Amino acid sequence: MGKVIYVLGDDISTDIIYPGRYMATVLPSETPKYVFDDIEELHEILVKGKFQPGDFIVAGKNFGCGSSREQAVSTLRGYDVRIIAKNFARIFLQNSINLGLPTFICPEIEAEIGDELEIIDDRVINKTKNKEFKLQLHHKSRQAIIDAGGLIPYTRMLLLQERIK
């Protein structure tokens, strides 16, 4: 269960999530402070911790389009929030899975700031609006990376298996 802390439109680019001017900063431990720097309200909510763990940011289509910069994922990963979008741009989605940012694909999602959402199996339930929306689950090969805790431990596991052979 969690509350919607912010609602974004379609085509939110990685330049909006993590502006290019901070790209010299690369380490996941240092990127969170620049999150959504050009959307002042959302930046404040995240940086000042005005949310509960597991709360949601809801977005439209093509979330994370544009640059492949992984900072756009690591900056969000610095906060305990979940992202629901109508769909995600390919590279951003893969980066999220690799770094363990919780992302949910929900093409029909309807939600406003303050709505209470709950995710049960393959559904999002908007308790405030008393509506239910279907999720598109991640492919099992992607889920395997999530279950391993991200691509770093997953690759480490494969590396050790292959070296032992």
Place this chain on the structure above:
Amino acid sequence: MGQTLVQKILARATGRSFVSVGDILEPAVDLAMSHENAALVINQFLEIYKGTGLEPKVWDPDKIAIIFDHRVPAESAKTATNQKIVRDFVANQGIKKFHDIRTDEMGICHQILPENGYIRPGYVVVGTDSHTTSHGALGAFSFGIGATEMASVWTLGRILNVQVPETIKITVDGKFQKFVEPKDLILYIVGLLGAEGANFKVIEFHGETIRNLSTSGRLTICNMTVEAGATSGIVPPDEETIRYLREVANVQDEIEIICPDEDAKYEREIKIDVTNLEPQIACPHTVDNVKPISEVAGVKINQIVLGSCTNGRLEDLEAAAKILKGKKIAKGVRMLVFPASGRILKEAIRRGYILDLMEAGAVVVNPGCGPCLGVHQGALGDGEIALSTTNRNFKGRMGNPNSEVYLCSPSVAAVSAIHGVITDPRNGG
């Protein structure tokens, strides 16, 4: 059943004769490219090896390319330090395809790879940059990935989790009008498909217009396929591909040609005739907000940018220099030129293009990504408007969320520089 070009490349890279759309594969990687963000890749790579007792060693140093281009020369101590970390790693691991900050080797990664013969038809190429789609111009399956994914590739030599994509076939016929260029075609296509119209898909280009284009123009087109969300753009290799690899990239060894099957199955097929295509402009703040120039002409401009991995090649500089030779850039307008590589810059100097541009008032910057992504030079002031031959116009892209960026071809950029407003080059330059 026939296969698309990307299906055939993926089948080969996984040792199969056939792959189906939707299959999840782990293809072998032929070339793995990074730029300054190699600093993050190194961090993640060392993280993978942590606690394994194994010495961190990349799978094949000859298949890794690292090119400094995003912030060259370094704009800050932080960047300089990251570049130093990369330089030390490259030396330790024996990575030879490394392009440092010196005119005899530098340039934007998406120009350095083709012009040095690092790309071949049929290759699987991955890069930690979304515009890695560019290299489909030479018949490779080439796409952008994240830094952690690259660290995994450096470790294993293959890329996990590649789902065989559907392919959109675009056939382009007709002859461009004078002053209409490959950039106008790809802007038109991005406008047609929309920003997510090709998400998770590949665009395969066919038709006489594509066949008649030089590799330079094909690179421009494949470069921007990602702006429609595409995993990659790809042009089936032909005589022009071989000419480029032999004459420009100086490739001596055998070149293998892989083409799609005649009866390949496509997600959809689109036909475009460019005969009446007018110059196109992508308006703020999304790349798919594309309009014919007649609807945008007259917008006042503060800064013109000519260059980038999209339009910083010799043909682009030539088109602009021809228009600006003997003319002056309008008062109050600044024009920045950043060639795509040191080799291009030197050739443009030899041919006189650079002098023509400088005498018109342009500022020529060293090769690199320059102002395109707002991290280095050429930031915009509050309320300012740029007209740029680059590939993105997202809010804040050129370093300031309170500014606007319009995207255009080199000819439109040059003629607009003279007038200080967006101008159709067909109406007198």
